[in-house]
Amino acid sequence: MTDLKRTCLHGLHLSLGAKMVPFAGYEMPVQYPMGVMGEHQHTRAQAGLFDVSHMGQIILGARGAPEALETLVPVDVLGLAEGRQRYALFTNDAGGILDDLMIANRGDHLFLVVNAACKAADTEHLMAHVPGVEPVTDRALLALQGPAAEAALARLVPRVSEMRFMDVGTHVWTDVELWISRSGYTGEDGFEISIPEERAETFARALLDMDEVAPIGLGARDSLRLEAGLCLYGHDIDTTTTPVEAGLNWAIQKVRRKGGDREGGFPGADRILSELVGGAARRRVGLRPEGRAPMREGTALFAAEDAAEPVGAVTSGGFGPSVGAPIAMGYVPPGQAAPDTLLFGEVRGKRLPARVTPLPFQPTTYRK
Amino acid sequence: MKFTEEHEWLRVEGDLVVVGITEHAAEQLGDVVFVELPEVEAQFAKGDEVCVIESVKAASDILAPVEGEIVEVNEALSENPGLVNEDAQGDAWFFKMKIDDLSVLDTFMSEDEYKDFIA
Structure with missing residues (x-):
């Protein structure tokens, strides 16, 4: 696995006994000694900690970025309130899906999380159409998911208890900024936490020291998201599937549909908007x-x-x-x-x- | 008990050979969620696919280690595939085969040889 990249938590995974596999150009933990089944059940019963640092984090900080981003996604970006997050899709001219992503409005900028396998292409795509694209390369991304996630994270960051689903906010832990969203990809309540790389292992270990929290690999991440009916890019959705075929109509707000104030204006709009009306x-x-x-x-x-x-x-x-x-x-x-x-x-x-x-x-x- | 390079174990029981997968194989597969067993009286040549094992990760096969006829299958595995992870080299046997010449088993690895093989 010599050509593979590693996240800053690579040493932590090895020390926890993870089985590492190649995934989207990274060497990632597929499972820990608990095993896929046990990790899955643990996440549903308590709380699971996932290293998702391989995913792309991108800041759009320039004036005009939300308007420009709307030319790439069939989603209401301008109407996304400060402190809120929304699921989105990059589409192509044929109405296919280039990637799925999360868009957060963090006040003076938008914060995007994109799939690891697509992040280079997404960044290039964004740079061609949106001003002020800043890939974030010095932060890890962790997901803490499950019914005990709030209680566990609140021991370190008490104010996360005030967040509701799809809220985003900046919180301070010790002396570093955490960018936290109340979301995830398991169907459970939970959080995603962006943290400076140099503090990520200490933070992860503080969570893992708690009785409720166990490390979870990609194997259980896949079975959790499948049970939750969530699409995995490159499998359930790709450039050959449209958002309507994929049943992602809910991700396309009224304002971007036929008759909306900002109808269309994204790649593949003709096909996608007509499929929204007439079916796929x-x-x-x-x-x-x-x-x-x-x-x-x-x-x-x-x-x-x-x-x-x-x-x-x-x-x-x-x-x-x-x-x-x-x-x-x-x-x-x-x-x-x-x-x-x-x-x-x-x-x-x-x-x-x-x-x-x-x-x-x-x-x-x-x-x- | 004898061992194959395909990570099966073979145990003689009277004039039958009992076949299962090794603990090492079970560990590599991860949690087993489905086992497809052969029909009793089915005939297999060496190397034929006899069983399918599906784990949370992937599907894999058990190949017939020798030529012979299936005389019994372990129905407990259909109901509880996880038995493979709990007791791979004991209760989680897959099938019993009648073979012509038990001496063919001498060609397989001993437990020590198998341990060296997977080391």
């Missing part, structure tokens, strides 16, 4: 295989056990530890997208039944 040719759905065999990414989906041609495919699939059964997401035509529709996934040459299921698989517990 396929939809992302949740799937519950009826047996115990997981249906992994790439599993072909058929409308009937003896159908000749598939109607779609699984884009994420595995075992849901909290659901206690295999779960999957995939794309199918609207005619097969209604809940309870019976489909067949081809696993090792066998057509196995699976039912379309509303998302999320696991109820979310955000503090709204």
Whole structure:
């Protein structure tokens, strides 16, 4: 793994016994000795600490940046209140998704968090269209997720208890600034914390010293987000999927839709806006295989056990530890997208039944 | 008990061979969530795919270590795949096979040889 980058918490992961794997150009912990299943359950029951420092943190601090950013995303950036965060998508001219990201209004600037695998391309894309793009290269990013996350973090930063879902704020811990959002990607209540690299390990260890907090790797991060029905870029969404196909209509506020004050004006608007009205040719759905065999990414989906041609495919699939059964997401035509529709996934040459299921698989517990 | 390079263990029980995966293999796989067992009376040639094991991470196979016929499968694994992680070299056997010549087992590794193999 010599060509791989490391986060500033690499030494911490090794000291915790992590199994490291290549991920998006980084050497990252896939699991710790507790194991994927245990880490998943721990996060749902108590609190899990994730190193997500491989993700891109970007500041847009110039005047005019929010207006410029709106030319790249189908999202209401101008209407995002100070101290609030919002999910967004970079789209391309065909209406496909270049990346998904979080946008926070931190008063005198916007703060973006983008996917690790896309951050170089996103930064280039932003620099071509938005003034004053400043990649943040000296801060780690941690996520603390689960029902005990608030109690744990509040021991170090008491005021986080005042935050609600999708709030962002600056807090001081010892003598450093933490940029904290009440959000995450597990379906649980929790926080993401941007911290100067040189203090990240001390901060992480202070959290890990608490009984409720355990380190969680990428394996459980994936099963947690899948149960929460959240898309993983490069799998459930990519340049070949539109926001409407992906069922991300909720991320496109009225003001950017047909008839809105700032209708369109983002790449792929023609297609995306017409799909918002008339529907898309396929939809992302949740799937519950009826047996115990997981249906992994790439599993072909058929409308009937003896159908000749598939109607779609699984884009994420595995075992849901909290659901206690295999779960999957995939794309199918609207005619097969209604809940309870019976489909067949081809696993090792066998057509196995699976039912379309509303998302999320696991109820979310955000503090709204 | 004998061991294969594919991380299976083989144990003679009367004129049958009992087959499972090693503790080392179970640890590498991570939490097992699904096991697909063969049909009883199915015939397999050496190297055929006999079982599928799905862990939280990925799917993998058990290949037939020798040629033979399946005479019994461990149904407990269908109900409780996690048994593979709890007791890989004991209760979590996968299948029992009837083979023509038990002496073929002599060609596999001893426990010490297997330990060296995975070291």
